[in-house]
Amino acid sequence: MSLITRRSLLIAGAGGLVAGCDRIGNSAAGRDLLFKAEAVHKSLQRAITDRNALAREFSEADLSPRFRANGSLFPADPAYRALMRGNFADWRLRVDGLVTRPLSLSLADIRSLPQRVQITRHDCVEGWSAIGKWHGPKLSTVLDLAGLKDSARFLVFHCADTLYGRPYYESIDLIDAFHPQTILAWAMNNRTLPVEHGAPLRLRVERQLGYKHAKYVMRIEAVASIDAVHGGKGGLWEDIADYEWYAGI
Numbered sequence: 645m646s647l648i649t650r651r652s653l654l655i656a657g658a659g660g661l662v663a664g665c666d667r668i669g670n671s672a673a674g675r676d677l678l679f680k681a682e683a684v685h686k687s688l689q690r691a692i693t694d695r696n697a698l699a700r701e702f703s704e705a706d707l708s709p710r711f712r713a714n715g716s717l718f719p720a721d722p723a724y725r726a727l728m729r730g731n732f733a734d735w736r737l738r739v740d741g742l743v744t745r746p747l748s749l750s751l752a753d754i755r756s757l758p759q760r761v762q763i764t765r766h767d768c769v770e771g772w773s774a775i776g777k778w779h780g781p782k783l784s785t786v787l788d789l790a791g792l793k794d795s796a797r798f799l800v801f802h803c804a805d806t807l808y809g810r811p812y813y814e815s816i817d818l819i820d821a822f823h824p825q826t827i828l829a830w831a832m833n834n835r836t837l838p839v840e841h842g843a844p845l846r847l848r849v850e851r852q853l854g855y856k857h858a859k860y861v862m863r864i865e866a867v868a869s870i871d872a873v874h875g876g877k878g879g880l881w882e883d884i885a886d887y888e889w890y891a892g893i
């Protein structure tokens with residue numbers, strides 16, 4: 645952001661009308677114009693430079709009374725059902741691919757790592773939002789344990805469920821993977837994650853739209869490219885419905 649100054653963007657956003665800044669600012673219409681330019685500036689700046697900005701965090705009082713569950717609500721896979729019946733005691737998260745130390749982590753392992761708690765807003769492209777509280781280790785902590793190889797560029801999240809006969813999966817790049825609010829959540833609203841919300845573990849990648857937040861995560865694979873993974877577009881929805889792979893908000 646060193647060369648593009650705030651002011652030059654403000655001018656660009658206002659269509660060059662900022663020359664008489666004070667005069668415009670003094671009229672109601674002018675203030676409106678400047679306000680809009682400011683909004684343009686903020687989203688522009690975020691889009692081009694600020695991938696590490698934090699998503700807004702809320703307070704307990706903001707929690708949505710009801711948090712809708714969407715997509716898969718109860719994976720049909722027999723192996724998943726068996727794990728569920730055993731209260732996920734035998735469940736393991738595999739972390740593999742381009743890592744120096746492949747991991748197999750139990751829920752107890754995951755709960756024993758340093759934890760983060762965050763209250764954030766989930767935005768689904770289908771037109772609903774909800775504020776929820778999430779609890780779990782940062783993804784970066786797990787990735788540091790596994791040791792990413794230099795060739796790793798993306799993380800693929802393989803899930804236990806299928807939609808339209810295809811395995812659900814998602815992927816993110818290393819900026820989102822190491823973002824401080826990207827966590828592997830095993831609790832929601834102070835309770836163990838319910839099955840409909842992705843038990844026993846789901847991704848929270850707070851700067852992204854809802855479909856990137858993979859539920860029922862069984863395996864995290866570090867890869868150099870997403871081209872050869874399933875349909876090649878980085879996620880189930882990207883493969884079948886042309887959803888954007890980068891869904892940053």
Ligand SMILES: Nc1nc2c(c(=O)[nH]1)N[C@H]1C(S)=C(S)[C@@H](COP(=O)(O)O)O[C@H]1N2
Nearest residue numbers: 712713714715716768803812854855857859
């Ligand atoms: N494995 C898996 N992850 C998923 C989905 C899914 O169907 N399967 N749906 C996605 C979509 S579109 C949204 S909006 C959120 C919904 O999360 P929720 O059920 O906790 O509300 O999960 C996302 N992650």
Ligand SMILES: [Mo]
Nearest residue numbers: 768769854855
């Ligand atoms: Mo969604």
